[in-house]
Amino acid sequence: MAAERDYVLGTHEEELARLGLQHRVWRPVVLDCWQRAGITVGKRVLDVGAGPGYASIDLAEIVGPTGEVVALERSQNFIRALETICRARSLANVKIHELDLMKGDLPKGDYDFAWCRWVISFVNDQSLLIEKLGAIMPKGSVAIFHEYGHYETWRFLPRLPMQERFREHVIATWRESGGEPDGAIQLPGLLGENGFVIRSIRPHIFCLRPSDYMWQWPATFIETYLERLIETGRIDHKFAEQVRTALASAEKNPNARMLTPLVLEIIAEKL
Numbered sequence: 001m002a003a004e005r006d007y008v009l010g011t012h013e014e015e016l017a018r019l020g021l022q023h024r025v026w027r028p029v030v031l032d033c034w035q036r037a038g039i040t041v042g043k044r045v046l047d048v049g050a051g052p053g054y055a056s057i058d059l060a061e062i063v064g065p066t067g068e069v070v071a072l073e074r075s076q077n078f079i080r081a082l083e084t085i086c087r088a089r090s091l092a093n094v095k096i097h098e099l100d101l102m103k104g105d106l107p108k109g110d111y112d113f114a115w116c117r118w119v120i121s122f123v124n125d126q127s128l129l130i131e132k133l134g135a136i137m138p139k140g141s142v143a144i145f146h147e148y149g150h151y152e153t154w155r156f157l158p159r160l161p162m163q164e165r166f167r168e169h170v171i172a173t174w175r176e177s178g179g180e181p182d183g184a185i186q187l188p189g190l191l192g193e194n195g196f197v198i199r200s201i202r203p204h205i206f207c208l209r210p211s212d213y214m215w216q217w218p219a220t221f222i223e224t225y226l227e228r229l230i231e232t233g234r235i236d237h238k239f240a241e242q243v244r245t246a247l248a249s250a251e252k253n254p255n256a257r258m259l260t261p262l263v264l265e266i267i268a269e270k271l
């Protein structure tokens, strides 16, 4: 079960649910991106670091029975969750590989697309991952990334000093676990070195009100990650309460806004 412990955000039930909410909040943006990139019926898509497979399921429905989704994931808990959903929805076009992206080769296939979201921040060797992807993606295939490019854009207006201290713990703990929160910045260079040409780069950043659905994405992250930081002894209950109080005050303030962490959408074609 080392893989469960290795992942800085955890693979427990609350994280599974949080990833589901995160996917639902982002779904309109993601569906638009997939359409622009050309994902359609009959295509074969590799989902790199699929988690519990919320995107894999949507992709499987889009590509349909003549297409295929190959999901790569290390966590057994997440894989079990994905298997359960595939069974419940009778989706026979999802293949799941339990593997550590940092160890061994990625499965070869005649993929049309690779989809990689919020994984680059958590692997401890990004260049190795892109090298492995470059080695298996066929000529003319397309790799799509949604990854953080500047995590410090995540802030509140008016400023909440406790949220900013929390954000610094997030950044520090991801780096200590071997990841890089601003990993997207390195992708264009790494993709170029591994035979990809960039088709487009698009920033996704939002300025939210508490009543916006998307507000729930960072808000639920705060709650689950506070618990994680307490569990690992990084912060105490008093710190957590101060962050919760600050968030609650913003939620009552009609002038409050939240700027989200910058996500870069990168679409690249394999030459």
Ligand SMILES: C[S@@+](CC[C@H](N)C(=O)[O-])C[C@H]1O[C@@H](n2cnc3c(N)ncnc32)[C@H](O)[C@@H]1O
Residues within 6 Å of the ligand: 007, 009, 019, 023, 048, 049, 050, 051, 052, 053, 054, 055, 072, 073, 074, 075, 078, 099, 100, 101, 102, 116, 117, 118, 119, 122, 123
């Ligand atoms: C933030 S989650 C994102 C999951 C999914 N891509 C999504 O968008 O919902 C990051 C995922 O990367 C996986 N992961 C991190 N490092 C990994 C590695 N070395 N090998 C395989 N999976 C890894 C984690 O287990 C987790 O499921």
